[in-house]
Amino acid sequence: xxxxxxxxxxxxxxxxxxxxxxxxxxxxxxxxxxxxxxxxxxxxxxxxxxxxxxxxxxxxxxxxxxxxxxxxxxxxxxxxxxxxxxxxxxxxxxxxxxxxxxxxxxxxxxxxxxxxxxxxxxxxxxxxxxxxxxxxxxxxxxxxxxxxxxxxxxxxxxxxxxxxxxxxxxxxxxxxxxxxxxxxxxxxxxxxxxxxxxxxxxxxxxxxxxxxxxxxxxxxxxxxxxxxxxxxxxxxxxxxxxxxxxxxxxxxxxxxxxxxxxxxxxxxxxxxxxxxxxxxxxxxxxxxxxxxxxxxxxxxxxxxxxxxxxxxxxxxxxxxxxxxxxxxxxxxxxxx
Numbered sequence: 001x002x003x004x005x006x007x008x009x010x011x012x013x014x015x016x017x018x019x020x021x022x023x024x025x026x027x028x029x030x031x032x033x034x035x036x037x038x039x040x041x042x043x044x045x046x047x048x049x050x051x052x053x054x055x056x057x058x059x060x061x062x063x064x065x066x067x068x069x070x071x072x073x074x075x076x077x078x079x080x081x082x083x084x085x086x087x088x089x090x091x092x093x094x095x096x097x098x099x100x101x102x103x104x105x106x107x108x109x110x111x112x113x114x115x116x117x118x119x120x121x122x123x124x125x126x127x128x129x130x131x132x133x134x135x136x137x138x139x140x141x142x143x144x145x146x147x148x149x150x151x152x153x154x155x156x157x158x159x160x161x162x163x164x165x166x167x168x169x170x171x172x173x174x175x176x177x178x179x180x181x182x183x184x185x186x187x188x189x190x191x192x193x194x195x196x197x198x199x200x201x202x203x204x205x206x207x208x209x210x211x212x213x214x215x216x217x218x219x220x221x222x223x224x225x226x227x228x229x230x231x232x233x234x235x236x237x238x239x240x241x242x243x244x245x246x247x248x249x250x251x252x253x254x255x256x257x258x259x260x261x262x263x264x265x266x267x268x269x270x271x272x273x274x275x276x277x278x279x280x281x282x283x284x285x286x287x288x289x290x291x292x293x294x295x296x297x298x299x300x301x302x303x304x305x306x307x308x309x310x311x312x313x314x315x316x317x318x319x320x321x322x323x324x325x326x327x328x329x330x331x332x333x334x335x336x
Contacts, residue, residue, distance in 0.1 A: 003084035014316065018297045020220030021190055023097065023164065024086075027155055027316055029059035030309070031226060031300040039066035039280035044305065046080055051306045053085070055313055061193075061224075061300055062127070063097035063138055064119045072257055074126035082128050092133075096123045097193075098202025099138025107309075111141030111149035112132040120156055134190060135162035137178075141170045150178055154185035164190035172190060172205065172212040179219045189221050191297065196225035198234060198271065198286055198333055199264065213295050225290055229301070233260065234286040239256050239269055270332050274325060284315040289329065291319050 001285055013026035030052045036045045049060070066073035074096065085092065098119035101109040108115060135156050137149050153165040165187060169176055179189040194203045194212060203223075205211025215222050229235055238260060268282065275285035290299050303309045321329075 003050055005050075005088065008313070009054050009056050011056070012071040012229065013134060015058075016297050017189065018191055018222030019216070021188065023165070023222075025059050025192065025224065025298040026057050027209060027298055028057060028287070029061060029298045029300050030057055031061045031302045032073045033061075033063070033066050033076060033226070034051050034302050035304045036073040036286070038069050038072035038076075039067075042076060044078075044084060045076065045196060046084070048238055048309055049077075049080055051257055051309055052085065053088070058091060059093040059095070059298060061095045061226075062123075063100075063136075063313070064102050066125050067180060069189075071122075071126055078127035078129070078253055078326070089129075094127070094129065094132050095134035095166070096120070096127070097136035097137060097138035098123070099136075099141070099168070111137055111139075111152075113148050113152040113155070116152040117155065120161055124306050125278050133161050134164045134166050136166040136168050136193060137170075140167075140174055142169070146174070146177060147181055150181040151185065154182060157187050160233055164188075166193060168192040168193040169195065171205070172210055172215045175212060175221070176219065188217065191222040192216055193224050193226055195227050196223075196290065197228050197230045198289055198329070199230045200227070201238075203332075212325065217295050222336040223295055224298045224300055225296065226300045228287050228299045229283050229291055230286075233264065234268065234271070235283045236272060236281060238265065239272060243261075267332050267335065271329065274332075278318060278325065280315070280318060283311060284318075287312060287315040288319045289321070292321055292326075293314075 015026055015028050018025050058281070060077070062074050062077060064071065064074065098116045099111060100121060106117070116137065118125045124130070124132070133154060137153060141149060156162040157165060167175065167189060170178060170192065181187050193214070196203045203212040205214070213223065213245060247291065271285070272282045275282045280286060287299050288299070290296050303312065
């Protein structure tokens with residue numbers, strides 16, 4: 001089949017400013033962490049990308065190790081780029097990352113200049129691209145000087161291999177330092193990608209320490225949460241246990257059976273009642289709950305079907321919460 005993009009693809013999507021940059025991102029972006037690897041069905045995820053682009057989703061997020069097997073998501077994305085999107089590259093924001101183990105030996109992991117820049121070269125080859133729009137340090141490296149890691153990101157920009165840079169999973173204080181180091185190298189940190197959901201709220205901080213969200217606002221850095229549905233837990237799939245074929249039932253999944261406790265199921269059931277009253281699915285409400293904060297630029301969703309993507313996109317029909325709804329949600333989430 002030949003892909004013919006919709007002429008109405010920008011009519012219904014809202015785009016938010018990414019920090020203080022010139023870039024705007026769609027309120028929902030697609031992440032290729034799962035469902036785009038060598039173990040998945042090529043034509044299925046090809047159609048997901050078609051539907052995403054036709055719906056105004058311009059941002060597609062990858063990493064060197066996405067699959068499984070590691071690297072296969074980038075390879076598959078590269079094939080689809082060549083087949084379907086080669087003449088649409090300037091309408092897309094494509095990101096990749098390096099920071100987790102990718103190849104054996106001392107130079108295939110963490111945050112050294114050698115690893116990051118070698119990985120970026122490999123990613124560009126796999127995706128058949130001359131550059132990526134955003135290149136991330138995928139996680140902080142406690143043993144490599146922050147100046148070296150940020151220097152590698154800046155070098156990627158100066159070499160024209162990345163237009164912007166970002167960081168992922170960096171705590172608040174380290175994020176502030178990273179942004180200052182990059183600024184000294186005449187490169188701004190565009191965006192931070194933290195894990196953030198109703199069930200994982202570390203970015204909001206605790207006690208007197210500044211939260212990550214506060215730091216991002218102060219530094220003019222965008223925020224794009226991943227795992228907004230907590231690996232599928234914030235959906236109606238798990239209201240009655242662990243169904244066959246779900247993410248938790250798969251041996252290579254990051255969502256482990258032992259994580260799905262009775263306490264979490266109880267919270268999910270009560271959150272679902274609020275979602276039903278809002279005429280939303282639980283997944284839609286969970287995404288909307290993140291987007292209620294103006295500091296959130298976009299939310300990364302991972303989907304295994306066109307139907308799931310369509311369901312996620314319906315979130316955008318109702319992003320407003322009443323004070324009563326927010327208070328009820330807080331009571332549920334704060335219960336021990």
